[in-house]
Amino acid sequence: MKDLGYAHLKVKTDEKVEEDGDKVRGFFASKFKDEPLVHHHTDDVGLVFSYPKVQYAVVEGEPIISGFEKGKKPVQKMVDCADVLTLGSSEYEVESWSLDVGKAEIGETREQHYYRFITPWLALNSENYEKYKSMDDWKEKKELLNSILTGNILSMCKGFNRVVDREIYVHTHLEDQVVNFKGVKMIGFTGKVKVNFKLPDFIGLGKSVSRGYGKLIERSRSED
Numbered sequence: 384m385k386d387l388g389y390a391h392l393k394v395k396t397d398e399k400v401e402e403d404g405d406k407v408r409g410f411f412a413s414k415f416k417d418e419p420l421v422h423h424h425t426d427d428v429g430l431v432f433s434y435p436k437v438q439y440a441v442v443e444g445e446p447i448i449s450g451f452e453k454g455k456k457p458v459q460k461m462v463d464c465a466d467v468l469t470l471g472s473s474e475y476e477v478e479s480w481s482l483d484v485g486k487a488e489i490g491e492t493r494e495q496h497y498y499r500f501i502t503p504w505l506a507l508n509s510e511n512y513e514k515y516k517s518m519d520d521w522k523e524k525k526e527l528l529n530s531i532l533t534g535n536i537l538s539m540c541k542g543f544n545r546v547v548d549r550e551i552y553v554h555t556h557l558e559d560q561v562v563n564f565k566g567v568k569m570i571g572f573t574g575k576v577k578v579n580f581k582l583p584d585f586i587g588l589g590k591s592v593s594r595g596y597g598k599l600i601e602r603s604r605s606e607d
Contacts, residue, residue, distance in 0.1 A: 384490035387543065387583050390455040391483045392448045396468060396475035399444025404502075404595025405565075406470040407446045408439040414464055418457045420450075423593055434542020438587050440595030442501055449585045452543060455484065487583035489540075491549040495577050497602045503562050503571025504597040505590035506531045512570070528572065529553040535588040535597070536580060553578045564591065571596065575606065 400407075412422035420437050436454030440447050446468065450458030462482055468475045506528055507515055518524045532553050540547050557574035582599055589597035 384488050384492060384581055385545065386486040387489040388452050388455050388486050389484070389583055389585075390450040390458040391585055392450075392458050392461055393481040393483075394446040394448075394468065394477060395479045395481065396446070396477055398475055400441050400446055400468070400470065400473075400475055401444075402441065402470040402473060404439040404441055404446075404593075407441060407448070407468075408594055410468055410470055411439070411448065411461060411464075415457060415460065418460070420454050421457050434539055435587070435593035436542075438585075438593050438595065438598075440502055440585075440587075440598050442598070447585065449587075451583070451586070458482075459484065488581045489543070489545065489583060491547055491551060491580050493579065495579055496581055497604050497606070498576040498578070498582060498599040499602045499606070500557075500573045500576070500597065501600055502595050502598045503560060503573055504532075504557075504588060505562065505564070505569060505571055506535075507570055508590070515570075525555065525557075528557060529555055532576065532578075532588065536578070536582075539586065539588060549579070551578060551580055562596075564596075575602065 415421040423435055436451050437457055438449045448458050448461060459482065462480045466477055468477060511531065515524060515527060532555065533551050536551055537547060554577040555574065557572040559570050559572050562569045562571035584600045585598055587597045588599065
């Protein structure tokens with residue numbers, strides 16, 4: 384098991400932020416145009432499709448920007464960059480910036496680790512959405528979601544150039560919900576995850592992790 388460097392920046396504002404991670408992403412992307420990892424674009428290739436090293440979310444009304452590995456430094460530069468957050472048509476006065484920088488373990492383990500999604504996990508693409516909707520048996524649906532989540536973990540590891548040598552076993556207890564993503568209604572999932580893999584807090588899995596979807600934090604086993 385290896386370490387993954389991280390920087391988590393929490394922004395406390397005068398009111399709870401009602402907008403989503405996409406609006407937060409847009410705000411910082413406009414301020415740090417010379418940092419490709421911040422907005423996931425480059426001049427030569429355009430949109431970058433690799434796993435995002437800088438991710439944005441709003442959790443319980445508080446914006447959180449997370450940088451992993453090469454994404455650490457851009458996030459550290461954001462501290463005190465503005466007195467007001469302009470998110471769409473809303474403005475929020477910044478009361479404080481809280482930065483946490485460190486290293487977290489990542490990799491397969493012999494023991495199980497327990498997590499929960501604090502933002503909806505967008506698991507389904509157009510192909511597996513139809514497959515999911517056609518299933519009547521909840522056990523089949525659960526096995527499909529477990530398989531997709533395993534693939535998400537492997538894709539994330541690939542983005543950090545980490546090799547997984549041991550088979551990953553995922554167990555989930557999830558509830559679905561409707562998510563309004565860019566004006567399109569999609570199915571998202573929240574709930575609990577158990578897996579023989581160590582994951583850093585606030586890491587995103589699945590679709591649109593840069594916009595705050597699929598964020599996990601570790602939970603205690605007693606929550607089962």
